[in-house]
Amino acid sequence: MRAADERPEVIPHNRPQILDCDRAAVEAVLSSGWIAQGPAVRNLEDRFAGYFAGGDACAFSSGTAALFVALKALGAAPGAAVAVPSYSCSALLNAVYMTGAVPQVVDVRADNFCLDVQLVRRQAPTARYIVAVHMFGAPADIGALQFPNTVVIEDCCQCLGGSVAGVPLGSRGAAAVFSFYATKIITGGQGGLVWCGADEVSDRVRSYRQFDGCEQYEPRFNLQMTDIQAALAASQMQRLEAIRERRSEIGRAYLSALPEGLSAQAGVAEPGRMLQRFVVVAPDAAAREALRARMAEGGADCRVPVERFELLHRYLRLDSASYPVAERLADTTLSLPMHLGLSEADVATVCEVLRRFRL
Ligand SMILES: Cc1ncc(COP(=O)(O)O)c(C=O)c1O
Numbered sequence: 001m002r003a004a005d006e007r008p009e010v011i012p013h014n015r016p017q018i019l020d021c022d023r024a025a026v027e028a029v030l031s032s033g034w035i036a037q038g039p040a041v042r043n044l045e046d047r048f049a050g051y052f053a054g055g056d057a058c059a060f061s062s063g064t065a066a067l068f069v070a071l072k073a074l075g076a077a078p079g080a081a082v083a084v085p086s087y088s089c090s091a092l093l094n095a096v097y098m099t100g101a102v103p104q105v106v107d108v109r110a111d112n113f114c115l116d117v118q119l120v121r122r123q124a125p126t127a128r129y130i131v132a133v134h135m136f137g138a139p140a141d142i143g144a145l146q147f148p149n150t151v152v153i154e155d156c157c158q159c160l161g162g163s164v165a166g167v168p169l170g171s172r173g174a175a176a177v178f179s180f181y182a183t184k185i186i187t188g189g190q191g192g193l194v195w196c197g198a199d200e201v202s203d204r205v206r207s208y209r210q211f212d213g214c215e216q217y218e219p220r221f222n223l224q225m226t227d228i229q230a231a232l233a234a235s236q237m238q239r240l241e242a243i244r245e246r247r248s249e250i251g252r253a254y255l256s257a258l259p260e261g262l263s264a265q266a267g268v269a270e271p272g273r274m275l276q277r278f279v280v281v282a283p284d285a286a287a288r289e290a291l292r293a294r295m296a297e298g299g300a301d302c303r304v305p306v307e308r309f310e311l312l313h314r315y316l317r318l319d320s321a322s323y324p325v326a327e328r329l330a331d332t333t334l335s336l337p338m339h340l341g342l343s344e345a346d347v348a349t350v351c352e353v354l355r356r357f358r359l
Helices: 021-031 039-051 064-071 088-097 117-123 199-211 227-237 241-257 285-298 324-332 344-356
Strands: 058-059 081-085 102-108 129-132 151-155 174-180 192-196 276-280 334-337
Touching: 021 227, 039 058, 039 192, 039 344, 058 064, 058 199, 064 151, 064 199, 081 088, 088 102, 088 117, 088 129, 102 117, 129 241, 129 334, 192 199, 227 241, 241 276, 241 324, 241 344, 285 324, 285 344, 324 334
Parallel strands: 081 102, 081 129, 129 151, 151 174
Antiparallel strands: 058 192, 174 192, 276 334
């Protein structure tokens, strides 16, 4: 029991959900005597192939590693241009540069925070590859990104389990990459995976992972996932739809409590949507900071989802004036607690702060 003068616990912004069945799955691996990449990794990959009703899945040590290998397997060679959204994650720059390719940064849409298709040809004029991020779970417009001689990789690190019109996100690009980092939809602590439909691509992906014991030597990183991580992620994968439903339920509660003047990322209540984060858009930076302060007073830890300095055009010292939407989102957005550890009381607390918030 909590002492009367003790402060109530802060509602965490994010927390992985580890159930007894997840512990049992990890324990089974630990007891098996095989903890490196082995049968549990294969099982996780089979689950992904089943989820996509075909194709091949290959697990890696992180989402960054998965993106790096996907780019390489699709032929991204030194000097090749790769379009990336500014409002995303530095992992994209890391993966592109590790292949020797060159990023071309594109601004995003104000409504869903995903790549602005209209700007791709202008801001990434020579791009042969496009990394399309389904930002916070919002579906990027993959159909509209199918330019001639251009390869699209779906970055699904934030949207596993999401779909549009029944079609799972990740199934329309040349490859899809996933992350099992601790804040993602399902987690192994760390981890990543490439899924693709074409055998010749998946053969190259698998070949890269085989860093040791090959007859022909080629320099490669060891980017393997362990069976311990895979067992944890695969156990959680079994309840993916329940995870999606609970996140949607929390999202609907937040949406209905939004006061006038605040809005949410587009499509949060769409059927099939996986809410990795519920991001509120304030009219300006001062209003965002006021909301964050009210949430903190109410006991809820809210975060700026992408800080200004994290915008990819800023990392590359490009002209900020060319990225007005990303700049504005960095200044005006706030991410509310969104995870399976939230109780009904936690959700009610966040909703109450929202309802009382006045601009
Ligand atoms: C959109 C996006 N792409 C790639 C990554 C990289 O994943 P990881 O952290 O597993 O390397 C992340 C995770 O931070 C991400 O959010």
